Each structure stands twice: as structure tokens, then as C-alpha cells.
Amino acid sequence: MMAVALNLPQVHRWTSLNKLAKAAGMSATTMKRAARGQWPVIGHEQVRERINAAVTKLGAQPADLDALYTAQLNEPAKEVGPDVQQHTEAVPAPQAPLTATQEKEKDMLLQNAAITPAAREHFGLPRNPFVDDVQSGDDVFQTSSVRYVRSSLLDCALHHGFVAVIGESGAGKSTLANDLEDRISREGRDIVIIRPYVLAMEENDSKGKTLKSGQIAEAVLRSLDPQASMRSSPEARFNQVHQLLKTSARAGRRHLLLIEEAHCMPTSTLKHLKRWIELLEGFRRLIGVALIAQPELRKRFDSAGPELREVAQRCELIELGALDTDLEGYLRHKFARFDLKYEQVFATDAADAIRARLIHLPRGGKPSDVRSICYPLVVNNLVSRAMNAAANAGYPVVDGNVIKHC
Secondary structure, three states, rough: OOOOOOOOOHHHOOOHHHHHHHHOOOHHHHHHHOOOOOOOOHHHHHHHHHHHHHHHHOOOHHHHHHHOOOOOOOOOOOOOOOOOOOOOOOOOOOOOOOOHHHHHHHHHHHOOOOOOOOHHHHHHHOOOOOOOOOOOOHHHOOOOHHHHHHHHHHHHHHHHEEEEOOOOOOOOOOHHHHHHHHHHHHHOEEEEEEOOOOOEOOOOOOOOOOOOOHHHHHHHHHHHOOOOHHHHHHHHHHHHHHHHHHHHHHHEOOOOOOOOHHHHHHHHHHHHHHHHHEEOOOOOOEEEEEEEEEEHHHHHHHHHOOOHHHHHOOEEEEEEEOOHHHHHHHHHHHHOOOOOOOHHHHHOOOOHHHHHHEEOOOOOOOOHHOOEEOHHOOOOOOOEEEHHHHHHHHHOOOHHHHHHOO
């Protein structure tokens, strides 16, 4: 359905744009732009649906509702320029590189920002809702992307697959790795998770310590038989691990090798992961491999030479998307864990303002050029700074103006 301008005279017969914007849960600015035919580049259908619902809520007649979309039916919708882009209900899209200015702002927003005691008191919070905030599976906010990643990780463990979960810093990758272990324990599944220590892991020894296949074998051995002594020769050691996996599999167990910070793994170890999933008993795989990594791993796979080509061909890459359309739901979930309603903290234009800060469309760009940094950690830091600023200024709630200037 084509997005067209609202018919202003028809709107004003029975309500004001400000009242309509409030009923639709969006800013008056967004509503006024829609009235002029300046619809968001992304998500204009969702905006229209929200306006439709608001019109009905306000008690308009069907004729009034039809009149809202009678103008400009034969003309394409005007797209909001990047300088005034609202990104209401933006949907995930392929990502273009950030500009130098946007990279600087991203780095700033990745810096930890704690909610001050004064702000917690101002908004009635017993503690910071963004610190140590995931204590159980119920604390994990479920977007469609998160649900798919959770399902894929469990499937990888049950059927010994080979996947890599790719996400930006602060996207929630480690949370989902911990959620998998917690879920397996809660559901009583007989799955052994092997997580090699990666505290100092780097791609080469000049920066830190590389993770080698021998160390992975030690981690598998410790997980399956903590009392066993590791054989000295590489051949005997890997045969020992293979036999332990066979014995464990015959007892009905599943095994998953879960490696975090996998983008820092050396090329040789990444190449050897293919050999781990090729440990078989008959036709049955004995272990699955799940990698948790930042986008650098995708870049390494995309430019894979002969050494990594076979791994890249076998590893399923799963992207953990940004919050974007789920932003308001995420914040509602966070504050509901403290018995605090979203409306007690945020004005109706706050979510649009956050998206305007974190979702970028280059001037003259296409929807496919959208670049989002609307990830939980970035949102948490931006909201914390905004709450501090609102409390200092004595504002009752965080509104779009506060978000814009903090």
C-alpha cells in the first residue's frame, strides 16, 4: 500500500494532530510530517497502522478514516531526508559502514554510563536496571532475532551442527550463550557444554595468547573426564578425546563446543574446527561447534582464502540483529522487572528520539544503506545518560529533547 499525505482539513474536522499523535503513541513532529506526506523511509506502513488504530480509538467515522488517505493517491510518497529522519518502527536492513563522526559517537555510547543515585531516586528505581540485570531466563528480552538465535544454538547442541552467532559489541551474544547453559540445566537435557577459556585469546601471539586445537582437546577432556590424564603425543591425545566422545555419546549425551570471542581465533585453529565436527561414530557426529563472535569473523569468512574456505562453506552464520522495531518493548521489559511502567520514565517521543540517534541513513542513501547501532548496551548507556540529565533538570520524564542533547 502506498503511503500518502493525510488530508489535513478532514483531520481537523474531528481532532487535532497533537491529539492524534498522542493516541498513536508517536511524536507530534512525526505526525505533522505524515500530514505533509513526509513519511519515514522505513516503516511507513507500520506508522499508517498506528494512525489507523488511533483514529478508531478517537471515535472517528469510517468516512473520516477513508478521508485521511484520499490525497496524492497517484503520486509516490515523499521520503523524509536524512537530516529529519525519524525511523519510526524501523526494520532491520543490510548495514552500510558508519562515517567517522558516527564511529566516534558509537565509541562514546559504548562507554559505560551509570544511572546516578539522584536519578534513581527521581524515577523511583531501587537500583540500576541495566547492571547485573539478567538473573534468569525471564530477564532475557525476546526479539524475533533473539528467539531464532536461541533456537539455533539449542539445535546445534542437539544435532551437532556448526554455527557462528555474529553480533556487534553489546548486542547480547554472551547473554544468549549463558542462556543456553541455563536452559539446558532447567530442562534437564543431557548435553555437555565445553567452553574453553578465552581470557587472553588473540589472533596471534604478538597481541596475546592464541587458542590452539590442543587446548580445545584439553577442555573437552576436562569436561568429559576430569580425572583423566592427558596423553603426551598429539596422536594419542586426540585419539583419547575421540574415544571419550564415543563413550559419552553411547550413554546418550550430546556435546557442544562453545567458543566466545571467536573473531580472535587464529586462522589455523579456525581451520581445525572443521575436523572437530568430522569426529564421527559411523555416520553420527559426536560434537557440535558454536562460535560467538563480532562481525570481524564474518569479514574473515567473506575474504576466506584456501585455509578458511572449507570452514566458511560449512559454518552457518547467524546475525543477532539490533533492537530497532523492538526498542520500546525492550525498555518496557527492562523497567517492568522493577515494577516500573514505561510511561513513568519516558515521554511518547522518547523512542523515536532514541532511534533517530542510533539508526543512521546517509544523505541521499537508500533504505538498504541504513546503519543501526541500536543494541542493548548502546541503548542502556544512552538511556542512563538521558535519565541523569532529566533528573538534573527536574524533568518528570525523559523526552525527545533530552535524548537529542545528551
